[in-house]
Amino acid sequence: MSRTFVGMPPFPTAARSSTKDGQLRANLTHATHTIRDKRAKAVAELDDWAELREAGKRIKDHTLRHLDHYLEQLEASVTAAGGQVHWAADAAEANRIVTELVRATGETEVVKVKSMATQEIELNEALAKAGISAYETDLAELIVQLGDDLPSHILVPAIHKNRSEIRDIFQDAMGRWGRPAPEGLTDRPAELAEAARLHLREKFLRAKVGISGANFMIAETGTLVVLESEGNGRMCLTLPETLISVVGIEKVLPRWQDLEVFLQLLPRSSTAERMNPYTSTWTGTSDGDGPQRFHLVLVDNGRTDTLADTVGRQALRCIRCSACLNVCPVYERAGGHAYGSAYPGPIGAILTPQLRGVESELDASLPYASSLCGACYEVCPVAIDIPEVLVHLRERVAEGGGHRDGHRVEGAVMRATTWLFDHPAALGAVERAAGAMRGLVPRRLPEKLPLPGPAKAWNDSRDLPELPEESFRDWWKKREQRGSGE
Numbered sequence: 001m002s003r004t005f006v007g008m009p010p011f012p013t014a015a016r017s018s019t020k021d022g023q024l025r026a027n028l029t030h031a032t033h034t035i036r037d038k039r040a041k042a043v044a045e046l047d048d049w050a051e052l053r054e055a056g057k058r059i060k061d062h063t064l065r066h067l068d069h070y071l072e073q074l075e076a077s078v079t080a081a082g083g084q085v086h087w088a089a090d091a092a093e094a095n096r097i098v099t100e101l102v103r104a105t106g107e108t109e110v111v112k113v114k115s116m117a118t119q120e121i122e123l124n125e126a127l128a129k130a131g132i133s134a135y136e137t138d139l140a141e142l143i144v145q146l147g148d149d150l151p152s153h154i155l156v157p158a159i160h161k162n163r164s165e166i167r168d169i170f171q172d173a174m175g176r177w178g179r180p181a182p183e184g185l186t187d188r189p190a191e192l193a194e195a196a197r198l199h200l201r202e203k204f205l206r207a208k209v210g211i212s213g214a215n216f217m218i219a220e221t222g223t224l225v226v227l228e229s230e231g232n233g234r235m236c237l238t239l240p241e242t243l244i245s246v247v248g249i250e251k252v253l254p255r256w257q258d259l260e261v262f263l264q265l266l267p268r269s270s271t272a273e274r275m276n277p278y279t280s281t282w283t284g285t286s287d288g289d290g291p292q293r294f295h296l297v298l299v300d301n302g303r304t305d306t307l308a309d310t311v312g313r314q315a316l317r318c319i320r321c322s323a324c325l326n327v328c329p330v331y332e333r334a335g336g337h338a339y340g341s342a343y344p345g346p347i348g349a350i351l352t353p354q355l356r357g358v359e360s361e362l363d364a365s366l367p368y369a370s371s372l373c374g375a376c377y378e379v380c381p382v383a384i385d386i387p388e389v390l391v392h393l394r395e396r397v398a399e400g401g402g403h404r405d406g407h408r409v410e411g412a413v414m415r416a417t418t419w420l421f422d423h424p425a426a427l428g429a430v431e432r433a434a435g436a437m438r439g440l441v442p443r444r445l446p447e448k449l450p451l452p453g454p455a456k457a458w459n460d461s462r463d464l465p466e467l468p469e470e471s472f473r474d475w476w477k478k479r480e481q482r483g484s485g486e
């Protein structure tokens, strides 16, 4: 069973140890640079990428504005097609619903197609407590599960492992979970893929219950859509007798036609492919074809609260392509585990603190896990202004919505600055005093100055800005006087 993120330290602490791991950094640098270069070429092939990006943004924004309407339409469509819809307000309720649905089948094993929503609610762990084994079937998820590890990337959860590490995991752990790895397994990709194929086939043919997520849900038809590259997901979606799909409420789209936009945006942004290798769609149940029982569990788990935030709600546009991770200099050095949640990288830094709140030390640290370089915004196929949301969330943390110890100094500075800007006379006096003292202020504070922790760190990496001789307002007043005298 893979571990959970519960009890992870705040980002700076976790990143301090991960940045010292040379192997991890080498694996990540190689993988992210390869994907980002391929993505840039795939995107450059399309003349209308900017229009597609705008269309994706508009469809998502429209849907989020009318989310209640489209979710009700989706429920009616799924029910009419023979499925059953369940509503889960939080992770505990979602886990309870899924556990009861599996128990009702009498089974104690399920196969899973990769699903961020089930990682978010830690479904595997909840099922394990109920005596139900959940087998991951996405290759990278399988590596994470066999290695008793945590996922570190949205698209490639085992991105932090290289081929020889994967070979070792297969040799050590496959036998404990089912069919062992073949004798003499090497780290050649074809051999590793064949070992996984044989191991998984046994599970596909035995499983009576499948659990999936979905990339999109179409309100007008009640259709769910999964995009994947290996075909393992398709086995999970078609072979079992019961299919349970666990999906965040923000994944709904109004119409079939909307898929046209996202089936272009997502593959090019994620795997740099022109077209997705396996796109599976299913609508309710059909006699004699595929699962005969279909349940859709719609998960809120903080999404409605996120929707209420006029700046932060844009995070719900995310289509989980992972392009923002692959260009982020902070992610590249710190790795995905440092973010302490199912959603790592820039999107994790804005989504997790909104879904979970900023009360814990870890969640309050996430909006600061960025250099604000803006590369994430540039590549995002649905134009989420991640830097804007990061700054917005930092404000929330600094104002006391978060872990108070971590950002008390910043909160005090912000309150003092607000007061100063509200009192023009005091601001003018401070500016004049600063101008008069400019000769006394060194460009760089001496290192020996006994500055406390955060202030020292701030000073170590910055030069002080040069103070002007006079304030802007004094300069303006003089200019006006000169002008009226002419």
Ligand code: SF4
Pocket: 154, 269, 317, 318, 319, 320, 321, 322, 323, 324, 325, 347, 376, 379, 380, 381, 382, 383, 384
């Ligand atoms: S925020 Fe944008 S770039 Fe990042 S995973 Fe989501 S859709 Fe992709």
